[in-house]
Amino acid sequence: MSKSEAPAIQPYSPTLEPQPSISQQRRCNWKTWCALLSRASEGSFVAADPVVGIPDIKIGATVHVARTGNSTVPWMGFKLAFPLGNDGGQAKNVENGFGTKYTFNGQYKVPMKTSNHVIEMRLPRNGLSVHVDEAPCELWARFPKPELLRRGLSLVTVYLADGAEVNPVGYGMPYANGDDKDLEEWVNGNKPIVDGITLQELMALKKFVFAVPLAPREVEKEFNPATLPPRFEYPHLKAREWNEEQMWQVHLDTLGKEAYHAARSYENDETHVAVTANAVSLDTLWLEREAQEIRGDSLPAYLAPLVKGETIDLDEKFSPFYAIISMKKEYRERHKGAWARLVREGQLKVGFETDIQDDQLIWSGTIVNYPKGIKALADQPIDDDEIVIRVDPSKPQFADGKDLLCAFQAKAFGSRAQADAQFKEDETH
DSSP: OOOSOOOOOOOOOOOOOOOOOOTTTTSOOOEEOEEEEEESSSOOEEEEGGGGOOOOOOOOEEEEEOOOOOOOOOEEEEEEEEEGGGOOHHHHHHTTTTTOOEETTTTTTTEEEEEHHHHHHHEEESSSEEEEEEOHHHHTTSSSGGGGGTTTOOEEEEOOTOOOOOOEEEEOOOOOOOOOOHHHHHHHSSSOOTTTBHHHHHHHHHHEEEEEEOHHHHHHSSSOGGSSSOOOOGGGGOOOOOOHHHHHHHHHHHHTTTTTTOOOOOHEEEEEEHHHHHHHHHHHHHHHHHHHHHOOOOEEEEEEEEETTTOOOEEEOOOOOOEEOOHHHHHHHHHEEEEETTTTEEEEEEEEEOOOOEEEEEEEEOOOOGGGGGGGGSSOOTTTTTTEEEEEOOOEEETEEETTTTGGGOOOOOSSHHHHHHHHHHHHH
């Protein structure tokens, strides 16, 4: 086969996902500078990392293999970097009203001002053939800094099958360079960059050629689709219909801050919608399960009249009263997030156990935010681990024909000392 002859390539399939063997898988990301050529080794330079020092090249280029990240789509290919201004600045863009461009910094987890507009040229995972050869002497001679080539120089050629194409992530985003109209015309106007090749034509190529400053053996080890891990999928994508138990089990299986890295983009609309819907659904499921657990808990409490010295009348007047409920610090911390959501409006339901097993009187209540300022509670010192609820009892409630009110003995305590004495008496019986 001659160098100009394209090799035989396995047909491209959009659904085929090659599964690498354990021996083939590599865990680390990999990148290095490269120089993209318009044709073979004798072609013009289209892009090259500025460190290379090739004259008149305005577009930066690096070769990449992304393997790590628990919400990252594995990919291999190269990045093209289009400067946003002279010397890494964006002053002219700001002056012209374009503004300042930022990008997310994965190391510090914050957006930071950037010097370049980057397009990731992601190669397909199948339907391609990668050939790595020792670069010819003529290509070595075209690099002005020989010290950068001390580890070698490889010529990498990538062929794509019919139907296979590059995924240009970042293409179409707003771009400006107030200091260089050529760059603006290349990106925004699709003007030829070199040898009559435009950016859109570059993305549609079936053959890519670039030089990498490493020996062929090192490049073959890294720049190889067989080393990519399986495509990442969020587990909840498999559940197309509402399934509470399955969704909750997925949540339990992926607990922890490192379950997924924060996603700043999604591969397709389906993934985006699924992740968004799952987040809302899980929030609802979590809150309901927390509410069920809180409803099932029995907390020690005692009652106090709304007016000091009065009794609690549940026979005729159904007079309101205070319930002082002990809620220990550990309990508060365990339900901290849910409790804040459930009582956000200050309204809640309070269940009182009756003499009838498993049946409760349930009345509406309002949390008293500043109980220490209420005269009727002057003799009821409220601890930090207690809450006070004003309960508004309603008409009698029945369960299986039984009057629950008759099975509930409401006794008010005029002071904390009386309540404590009753607690001690109950503990001894």
